């Protein structure tokens with residue numbers, strides 16, 4: 311298993327294309343490949359800086375898949391965390407991740423919109439998701455529903 315299997319996975323590629331298409335006219339932050347790799351690299355740096363012992367293939371898998379439920383949210387109104395955890399489980403299984411790894415990663419996806427506790431996979435994905443957003447240069451700031459304390463106004467990584 312490797313996160314490089316995820317980026318070659320047909321379901322991953324297809325779903326990401328749907329998200330790109332559905333977000334074409336979105337004025338707020340988008341959820342394409344560059345956001346996913348921003349989150350992956352940042353989460354990995356956070357793990358290294360804080361001596362959090364989680365394998366790179368686990369961190370990258372969680373980051374690459376954390377917003378995979380976005381298409382279903384736009385199309386059916388399902389929360390993207392819940393939809394994403396289900397889609398991610400299929401992709402991870404296809405990519406040879408073990409049941410235990412799939413459980414860990416899908417839990418992190420399910421709770422990536424709240425801080426789920428110190429040094430967990432979910433908490434570093436949550437932190438990286440926020441820290442990578444260039445809110446200081448946002449053209450849609452006045453319409454963004456993020457509260458001012460959530461907005462990222464400096465770049466740490």
Ligand SMILES: [Fe+2]
Pocket residue numbers: 376377390422423
């Ligand atoms: Fe998200």
Ligand SMILES: [Fe+2]
Pocket residue numbers: 341345349376377439
């Ligand atoms: Fe995200």
